[in-house]
Structures are given as C-alpha cells and as structure tokens.
Amino acid sequence: MKKIYGLEDWVLDTNVKNNSRFVNVRIMFQYPYPDQKVLIDLKPKERLKKIGDGFKDTLKRLTDLNWFDYSELVGTKKRPTGIKAKVKYRVLSKLDKLDLIGSVWIESVEHATKIEIEDKMPDKFFCVKMTVVIEVEGLSHKKQDIEKRLVLIKAQSADDAYQKLEEQKEAFIKPYLNSDGHFVRWRIDSFDDCFETDINSIKDLNKSDGVEVYSQLKSRKNKTGTIWNGRF
Structure with missing residues (x-):
C-alpha cells in the first residue's frame, strides 16, 4: 500500500481478525x-477560495462514502487539508x-x-x-588570497557537521612545498554557513535532474524594474 505510512511499525496480534481491528489515522x-x-x-483571493472549495469538496466526497466518521479536521474549516x-483495518x-x-x-492500531x-x-x-586562507611562508600582503x-559532509545536525570539520582543521592545514621552495598552507579561517540538503544517500547524486547541495537567499536591486505577470 503506497499511500499508507507507519503500518510497518506495528506487529498485529494474530489472534484478532482484521475485520475486528480499528486503526487511528x-x-x-x-x-x-x-x-x-x-x-x-x-x-489571488479567488485562487485561495477556489483551492479551499476544492479541499472542502474532497472532504464531502470522502465522507459521502460512509466508510467512517472523522473526529477532527486537519487544517481549517475554510481549507480542510485532511482529517483524523x-x-x-480493511x-x-x-x-x-x-x-x-x-x-x-x-497513529495507532488496536x-x-x-x-x-x-x-x-x-x-x-x-x-x-x-573560508580558506592561502598562506605562503614569509610573504606578507595587504590582501590575502582566500x-x-x-x-558536503554526512552528519546528524548542522552542529555535528561543524564539529566534524573542526576536528579536521589540524590535518587540513598540513603545509607543502611550492615550486619556489616555500612552504604553503591552506588554513580554514571560518565556517560561514551550513545547508541541510535533501540528499539521503549517495545514489541521489546520480539523479538525472541533479541535486541541490547549497542555497542562500538574498535580495538584490531590480535594475530592469521587471514585474512578472504570473503567466506560465
């Protein structure tokens, strides 16, 4: 059953027939x-009303089937998006x-x-x-190369991601010799942002439409004064 979620979390008592079993959903x-x-x-207001009327029509069509009585609306009376x-069981x-x-x-199974x-x-x-700062032994500049x-890192939370990378700072900063014989190091100067992706497994990286790995919302000046007319 593709639309039913959470049923796999319950072990049914085999001594009770499913015809006698109720489920809270x-x-x-x-x-x-x-x-x-x-x-x-x-x-815009007409659109919202039409959508609300569509949800109310769904509620009526579902209750008209007389399969059950509902106890609570999900959403609002103007826009009921679901019911409890x-x-x-059948x-x-x-x-x-x-x-x-x-x-x-x-939610529960009898x-x-x-x-x-x-x-x-x-x-x-x-x-x-x-931000990574590139430092060359003995060289001082007014501007730093950064x-x-x-x-991309696997972690349980943003804080966990920062902590994992913090622990790698020392290993990351290990210097090497450039072609002039000077030591060079790439030093992590700051962690600036952390974005939680929708990637659940490495397989997601093979999606033909790609995957979003980072996003940052900003505002900018509308130089052309363009206004979208809402047509698509």
Missing part, C-alpha cells in the same frame, strides 16, 4: 489543482486506491504492538560553506 487530501494553470486567470479518524486498502487521498499516516525504534537521529548530508569552499 491521519488522512491527508490530494491537492485539488495539481495543474495550477487553471488558477492563472483568477485574482478511526477506521476499520478500509486502509480502500483509502490507498482512492485518488482523493494523498497519504494516510498510522490489538497490535508498536515496534520500539532506537531514538537516534539519522545521518543526513550537509553542505558547509567555509578560497570560498563548499564541503
């Missing part, structure tokens, strides 16, 4: 307008096949034991931006 609706071009000719409900397979549904998240998972943060890939370097 959070059901998230499919976005009503995946092709957003249908919203182009509407004013108690459903029969209803899960029906929800999985329903185009109205984006995902179903298991007559089942939840598998205890070690509470450990999984490693992620972080991109650390650093390098802005981006390093």
